[in-house]
Amino acid sequence: MSIVCIIPARYASTRYPGKPLAELRGATRVARSLIERSWRAACEVSRFDAIYVATDDDRIAEAARGFGAAVLMTSDRCRNGTERCAEALGLLGDTVEMVVNLQGDAPLTPPWFLEALIDGLQADSQAALATPILRCDGQTLAALKADRAAGRVGGTTAVCDSERHALYFSKEVIPFTSTDYAPEADTPVFHHVGVYAYRPWALHAYPDWSMGVLETMEGLEQLRFLEAGHKVRCVEVEARGRKFWELNNPEDIPRIEAMLAEMGLP
Structure with a gap:
């Protein structure tokens, strides 16, 4: 099976231009760009046959080539990372059997998340795509709630059915719980890890589907699959002592840098 990792990246982000x-x-206090750190995370996964940065911006392309990444230039019409991956897949031909979208704001994604994702999609013939979910501990849940209370759009949460197919994704903290949890305690809330593994037919079809009400309201690209009636496999992954957070806002930089330092990551 040919498994390709595509890292979509755009410069003109509404919330964080140049992210x-x-x-x-x-x-080690060595400065590395977010896109380089995401690429390095992908390079830790031995099951990828190829890794590409997909972008419409010459500045990102130049930076990516500078640290050794292969680059696919895509148009500026892509409205989200999934559409950019679909366009990039069109440039690669028909030999690809699975595409993994490691979004360029997830530098803390450990390799076993991505390996579990690949296994999860291969094992679920009903699913058009798969995505990881991570059970929140009390500390992470408190951070998600704090972001929302401060008016920041932080992490995304997910709820699933008994077969681990997604019911919904939201930038709100769902399901609601009024319980106060100890920092290390498990909670009923799952943090959605913004990584996807697609079957090529689903990725090719995605740009032709209309953006639904839910995707438009939440600003979450994966909701287009649910609104089009396709199953999304949620693969529960384990942190194994690793901290996880995505870079959504400038305020996330010190939080992620502290996590990198705490885990001894360069």
């Missing part, structure tokens, strides 16, 4: 080139310092 892929934002620099982060880890345990």
Whole structure:
């Protein structure tokens, strides 16, 4: 099976322009861009036959080639990372059997998340795509609630059925719970990890589907699959002591840098 990882990246982000080139310092205090750290995360996965940065911006392309990444230039018409991956897949021909979308704002994604994602889609013939979910501990749940209370759009949460197919994704914290949890305690809330594994037919079809009400309201690209009636497999992954957070806002930089330092990641 040919498994390709595509890292979509755009410069003109509404909430955080230039985000892929934002620099982060880890345990060694060496500054590396967000897109480079995401690419390095992908390089830790041995099951990828190829890894590409897909972008419409020459600044990102130049930076990516500078640290050794292969680049696919896509148009500026892509409205989200999934559409950019679909366009990139069109440039690669018909030999690809699975596409993994490692979004360029997820530098803390450990390799076993991506390996579990690949296995999850291969094992579920009903699903058009698969995506990881991580059970929140009390500390992470408190951080999600704090972001919302401050009016920031932070992490995304997910709820699933008994077969681990997605029921809904939201930028609100769902399901509601009024319980106060200890920092290390498990909670009933799952943090959605913004990574996807697609079957090529679903990725090719995606740009032709209309944006539904839910996708438009939430600003979450994966909801288009649910609104079109396709199953999304949620693969529960384990942190194994690793911290996870996505870079959504400038305020996330010190949080991620602290996590990198705490985990001893360069």
